[in-house]
Amino acid sequence: MNPLDLHELKRQGYMMIDFLVDYYRNVANYPVLSQVQPGYLRELLPSSAPSKPEPFETLLKDVKDHIVPGITHWQSQNYFAHVPSSSSVAGFMGEMLSTGFGVVGFNWISSPAATETEIIVMDWLGQALKLPECFLFSSNVGGGGVMLGTTCEAILCTLVAARDDKLRHIGRENLDKLVVYGSDQAHFALQKATHIAGIHPENFRVIKTKKSSSFTMSPDSLLSAILHDLENGQVPCFLCATVGTTTTTSVDPIGPLCDVAKNYGIWVHVDAAYAGGALICPEFRHFINGVEGTNSFSFNAHQWLLTNETTCCLWVKKSSCLTNSLSTNPEYLRNKASESNQVIDYKDWQIALSRKFQSLKLWFVFRSYGLDNLRNFQRNHIKMAKTFEDLVKQDKRFEIFVPRYFSLVCFRVSPLAITNYKKPFCNGTHNNNVHDGELRGKIINDDDEHLVNEINSKLLDLVNDSGKVYMSHGKVEGAFVIRCAIGATLTEEQHVIVAWNIVKEYATSILSKLSKA
Amino acid sequence: MNPLDLHELKRQGYMMIDFLVDYYRNVANYPVLSQVQPGYLRELLPSSAPSKPEPFETLLKDVKDHIVPGITHWQSQNYFAHVPSSSSVAGFMGEMLSTGFGVVGFNWISSPAATETEIIVMDWLGQALKLPECFLFSSNVGGGGVMLGTTCEAILCTLVAARDDKLRHIGRENLDKLVVYGSDQAHFALQKATHIAGIHPENFRVIKTKKSSSFTMSPDSLLSAILHDLENGQVPCFLCATVGTTTTTSVDPIGPLCDVAKNYGIWVHVDAAYAGGALICPEFRHFINGVEGTNSFSFNAHQWLLTNETTCCLWVKKSSCLTNSLSTNPEYLRNKASESNQVIDYKDWQIALSRKFQSLKLWFVFRSYGLDNLRNFQRNHIKMAKTFEDLVKQDKRFEIFVPRYFSLVCFRVSPLAITNYKKPFCNGTHNNNVHDGELRGKIINDDDEHLVNEINSKLLDLVNDSGKVYMSHGKVEGAFVIRCAIGATLTEEQHVIVAWNIVKEYATSILSKLSKA
CATH class of the missing domain: 3.90.1150.10 (Aspartate Aminotransferase, domain 1)
Known part of the structure; x- marks a missing residue:
């Protein structure tokens, strides 16, 4: 067995490309929402892994016969559910190349090109979104961007950064006083992140929205909630505003919300998971007016910017807040480049150690x-x-x-x-x-x-x-x-x-x- | 512009396959550890994204000229650093297919095949590892496996599950009493997860190991630490034992550690990130003898089981502990299948909502x-x-x-x-x-x-x-x-x-x- 037999890589690779071309050509003919019943596949596959190899042709046949019927076709022309999962040839090429290189780019030295391409591409995208200079690496004032897997991760990382920043000032013993704010239209990722980060569940504050104001978060309601919390001895910590909410794509008023939040030292994160893709158009950029007052901003390029799953782009104004919370420095990863402080080690900007060469997808798309x-x-x-x-x-x-x-x-x-x-x-x-x-x-x-x-x-x-x-x-x-x-x-x-x-x-x-x- | 032009998908797809065949053919000739200097790429790429399209050939040329020199070649024959990142044609095919389908398999209905293949493949792998029946779906006693991105995520998810399970018994107000145990050889992911989950930093207990006992965690030392914590009114909560530690691949004695832990209601997780790949060989299986006493077990199939990044396989004995902590049920994801309780919704087994069709890689490899x-x-x-x-x-x-x-x-x-x-x-x-x-x-x-x-x-x-x-x-x-x-x-x-x-x-x-x- 040679698992990297180059003849097979070429043969199977071409066949897989042909399979996918065929898949896209026919995808409109499949039921968009899979019509299979729970447990359907268990009947069709053996109950244990095979001892002996099977030909690639057999696998592809099983994919066609057994897997495809169980697919809900997110790439179909007729898929209008949830949010898009937007694929492209360029994104696909980026993913192939990233998988092919197979680098684990946790720090700069582990593959300098992975880190440096990400830095460059995140600046490109930040510019395209007209993010304030302070969010870009090129401005050299401590801000910058990182590619994470998902918005859930972006919210968790920034929330932990905000939590720790606050606790450094008021003392760890006040953890249970920290309050997190979001509207009733915010993505459930916010509540989940709040829970994971050990914030008291009663301190997850849901600001009610109304149809009459298009389900946007009212700065007045936010202020009332904050004042009420302060009266009760709580400590406002983190606000997640949403640009393009999941249910209705409503847009929270970033500027006015920041005006409220800044008086109480609240970290403001903007989740533009879906809508972010449109904000590269100048005519839509006004939806994030006021973003200069926030601490962090994220959106999913895999939803609506052709980069295939999963690519959440997160920018922070003060990357030190992230790295203060998420840095680790085990001996076995020590190296001169990191110690020179001339490089970014992205492991300190995320939950995991491992990371692929993520930025190639967006680089190819651009x-x-x-x-x-x-x-x-x-x-x-x-x-x-x-x-x-x-x-x-x-x-x-x-x-x-x-x-x-x-x-x-x-x-x-x-x-x-x-x-x-x-x-x-x-x-x-x-x-x-x-x-x-x-x-x-x-x-x-x-x-x-x-x-x-x-x-x-x-x-x-x-x-x-x-x-x-x-x-x-x-x-x-x-x-x-x-x-x-x-x-x-x-x-x-x-x-x-x-x-x-x-x-x-x-x-x-x-x-x-x-x-x- | 047609980002899914099928002619281009075929043309570029073939070219990319050829590029990668060429890359692997020559990879032994490149310096394994990249020799570039910090900031090298900024000089070579434009400072903003192009307005107009560039030909694929130009991109590939830039990859060759500018990116490849900045790669540390994890796939080289001569790569012996850190841990392997093991690629294979089969893993690559699985990744291509997963990327091509572009499904977001957060719950069963969002693509039944994604969930069902994962269930089947996790059982296959569990059997290959001779995990106790209670960790497999097929035994129908509440256990099962999930594919996450990384061990860091596996540890964080199980730690949060353990934290919440404990707090349900002793009350949320005791959060700051919870103690997490690991040896000084445990992966730094444990400390990071402990921090993210809001456990008191002083309650991260590092058990010292010694060369004379091959850097394994001593059950006696664990017991002493537990007793000391109990005396001080702390609550032992979570133990991470390691099979194949990062620095030296030492093996903590699972059985004896569980014998200690079970008396104090401690959740035991086994991190076999690297070594797990070898445990499919019967002659190495003894390294996890006693695993039946643990609560969860994880390893990275992308490190040493040919599945390409990133595939962490996690099994839990009681999946309800995970889902109690990580479930969310927003209206916009409600569906009959989930409400029937006949299906698994993997979003409730992980941090993120989004997930690719992860299991295809391992399915192809097997x-x-x-x-x-x-x-x-x-x-x-x-x-x-x-x-x-x-x-x-x-x-x-x-x-x-x-x-x-x-x-x-x-x-x-x-x-x-x-x-x-x-x-x-x-x-x-x-x-x-x-x-x-x-x-x-x-x-x-x-x-x-x-x-x-x-x-x-x-x-x-x-x-x-x-x-x-x-x-x-x-x-x-x-x-x-x-x-x-x-x-x-x-x-x-x-x-x-x-x-x-x-x-x-x-x-x-x-x-x-x-x-x-």
Whole structure:
């Protein structure tokens, strides 16, 4: 056995490329959401590892026959669920090369090119986002960027840095007084990180948002929460603001939130996991106005910037805060370069020791496409989302539930439409002659809201079970909304239009049954 | 721009495969340890991202001209530093396929095949390691395995699970009483995880090891530490035992340590990051005898089981402990499969939400090579290490510093040899006529030890600066030892012999200068 037989690398490598070309060519034909049942694979594979080798052809056949049916096709043209996982040829090449080099770039000396490319590329991306100079290595004032796996990791690392920075001032014995703030729209990663970092669970402060203010965090609400905590002897420590929340892509007002936070020495982190990809377009950059007042900023280039999983880009203003918390200096990694303080050792910016040559993906993406094209690519997704939004708006049975900022459309069958269909069974409490707007206001009572949610949930199930498209859902202010997230690399306008027609068709079917019930 | 142009995927994909075939073909010719200076790349790349696309050929040329010189070649035949990062064609194919599918397998429904393959493969590997049934899914008693990125993550996740389990019994207010135990040879990941999890830094208990007991953790020392902590009102919580420590691959006695720990309700984790790869061979399985008494076990298949970075395999006996700590259930991820409790949602077994289709790599490795070949491959590395060890032993100027168990040889120029060369400058305190063994005992005084270390450190620098091989070092009981870690996929016996000749040559050169000084 020679596990790096170069003849086999070439033969299998070409075959795998061909397999993937074929996969992408046919991906639109597969059910987007896998239709298999739990435990399906256990039946199809042997219960223990084989003793003897099997030919690559057999493996590829098993992939086709057994694995592909169990895939939910995130790369399909018709994938509109959750957030995109955006692949590209350039990202793929970067990943291949990184895997091929197989370096473990924990410190500079372990592969100088890995660290230095990351430094350069993080500055490139920071510039493209027009991040303040203080976040870039090139400004030489202690800031810089790092590529982590995920936003969850970025939040955990910055939270630990903030926690330790605060405890250095007020003493370790006050750990249980530290408070973490985020809105009820923040990603669950914040609560999970808070828990992992040993912050008291009662000190995870959820700031309520409202539909009337588009589910953004109100600086006044934040201030009230802070003041209340201070009165109770707690110590405000960390705020996570979100630009592009998971459910509705709402945008917290960074500048005003920083204005509040700065008076209390709170570390402000901005999580732009999904939306960050659009911020390279000058016309969207205003969404992070005020970012100069924050301590750290992160987004997932693998979601919506073509770099394939997993690439979370994190910038910090004072990298010493990170490294104070996460540095380790075991003898077996000591080396002259690290001791010269002339180099970055990225192991001290993250949880793990190991790290691949992460930055190659983004380096290939930038150079293969160029910034101009990348910007237009993001704009095109947003344009398609606008198309979908317009189609929804033209159908009076539907409503756009929250303003659309980026490439996500949150919509639902409107309560009004359902009430109209329900008419025969109305108990008379609704006056069907009043103006639409008034009616809409009135029918939001518990019973109806429940029915509206049920119908929208049923609609989404039908749409997804069709296998033709895959969308997901969220719940905000009690309302079940359908999320159509545009951003798969292969999606074109035609797919968006077809997707809408599928939604419409099932809605007609449901509503007609309702009316006939 | 079409970032998933299939013609380009094929064209660039083939070119990248050819590039990597070429890279591996030539890797022995590059300096193993990169010889560039800090900041070298900043000079060679533009200071901002390009606006316009560049041809793939230009990128590949830049990789060749600018990136490759900055690579420390972990895949070289002549790489003997740190631990292996073991690549294979099968692992590479798995990574390509995983990247190509681009699924985000956070829960079952997000791609059933990703979760189910992982369940199956983790059971396969668990069986190959002869882990107790209770660690396998197939036994249906609540245990199972998960693929994480790194050991650091495995330790953090299990530590948080142990922390929370303990706090559920004794109350959250006792967080600062929890104590974590590991030996002074444990990986620094343990201390880092302890810190991240908010355990009081003074409660990280380092159990001293000794050369006389091969740097293994003594159950008696553990017991003393526990009793001392109990006397002081502390609460023993977590023990990390290591099978194959980073510096010397020493093996903590799992069974006896568990016997101590079980009386105090301590969670025992076994970190076999490096050595785990060898434990699939029946003749080495005894190193984890007693593992049935532990709570969790992890090792890095990317280090020494051909699965490419990064694949840490973690098994837990009670998965509910992990999921109690790490579960989240946001509305936007709710789905019928998860609610049926018939499926595993791996997001609840790890820190992050996102995860790739990790298990494909190991699935390809198992099936492409078969267990018999894999076992022989590990044996062959160990055999080569024995060859190196024998060569060291035959040269009286050197000594093997600790027993060799796996494929790492820890050696140094012996104090005796240095003293012999130093003779002309001896101040007379050493009696050069005594028996070697006695002399060796005597010369370990502060001055000599410093000189011995300095010489060995100098020797290692010369060896590594030659670019011909790359080894690393460690320090145990004050002694600087050179580590020759055999495990790169391409390494054959001839490379090990050449490596030894290089070491010998530089040693001769250093010692002769010393004698002439």
